[in-house]
Amino acid sequence: MKIRLVRQGVFTTVEDITETLVPPDEGFYWIDADVDDLVVLQPLFGIHDLAVEDCLTEEEQRPKLEVYESHYFLVINSIRFDDEEIFLRALNVFLGRHYLITVTRQKINELRSIKPILWEQEVNSADRLMYHLVDIVVDNYFSVGDRIEARIEQLEEDILMHTKKSHLTEIIGLRSEILWLKKVLGPQRDVIATLNKRDLRLIDHQLQKYFIDIHENAVKIYETFETYRDLMGNLREAYQSSVANRANEIMRVFTALTTIFMPLTFLTGVYGMNFDYIPGMHDQYGSVVLLCIMIGLGFGMFYIFRKKDWL
Incomplete structure (x- = not known):
């Protein structure tokens, strides 16, 4: 577990977690924790049992936003595309007035790449950190989408030039992953829309307007993967025509x-x-x-x- 005091985008390491219970004079606390650290965090910050249960479950979490009295619980899915396989990793975020807790089961690249943005933007509040975190998670879907599109184009070229039996296996596998991912993108799009439209007292009213852009990107991603699904259907037809x-x-x-x-x-x-x-x-x-x-x-x-x- 890493505890940082963030002031104008500058990090200061905090050793004693009890210091985070009192709001700082300036800035906020960012606690980057593993699921095992919830044993310590739950009684200190009054985290709800259901939220803890969601973090501990090994099953893939559906993106959602839950509002509690002292904090919000947000679940979004980070995406990775390694070795031609798509991975989703749950990013659990607890937003309080003067703190933000990120809880993950595996390492998530967005948590490392967010640091330069905090420095550049001189982030000084927990809600702004959450905004930039959601933004970078959604943006990464575009890069994965570009790689999937390149793979589809390569598959199409290979099928037209020289059809192999392995192409059909790859088409079926990639199409299944796209369909599975599309089921996740719908709820994630709706959650981001909630961050913009719902009255949330822990998020600055002016900052909420910026979630419109993230929501638009989430809609574009959903439509893009809808197109990929159709392309995979066309690719399967092309394979069958090529074989015939x-x-x-x-x-x-x-x-x-x-x-x-x-x-x-x-x-x-x-x-x-x-x-x-x-x-x-x-x-x-x-x-x-x-x-x-x-x-x-x-x-x-x-x-x-x-x-x-x-x-």
Whole structure:
């Protein structure tokens, strides 16, 4: 657990957690904790049992905002895209008048990248820290969306150039993750809208207006992933069409080869019969002439098929 006193974006480390119970003369306290630290934090700050239960659960949390008497409890999901797999990590935020507590089960990159923003913006209140934290979490969805879009384009190119069975597995897997992520984006969009529209006394009224921009970005992200879902459906159709076209191409080649060998098989069948009198049977060069006819017939049919673009 890390305890910091934040004044105009400048951090000062605090060793004794009991100091955070009294509002500072200037600034606010930021407590960055793990779920195990809730044993200490709950009695000190009067955190509700249901909020603690939500933090401790290992299941993925639905984004939400709960208002208690002395603090707010906000759950949003940070996103990561590693090794072609999407991960969501719950960021639990407790907002008080003079403090902000962030509780996470795994490490979240946004908590590290927020520090330069606090310095640059000279953040001096807990609600502004929460605003910038929600903003950077939502912005990261755009970067993940760009990577997913690039992967979809690469898949489309690979399918058109050379279709593989592994492409279908990748399409199904990526589409499932997009659908799963889309179910989370809807509630998260609604929670951000609540931060803007609801009367929240712990958030400055002027600051609440800025949540409109974050909400607009959340709506764009939701619509973007809706588009990705449609693209994955189109990609699956393209895969199936490519497989069907490839099968048709193979069948066309086999049919053409069979057609070419049909007259050759006929000639060999005729001259393989046990009759005494077959034209050219006893001729000295009969076999050579027959072979030349067969080769010429085969190449002639091949030339005709190529000219008609059947091969």
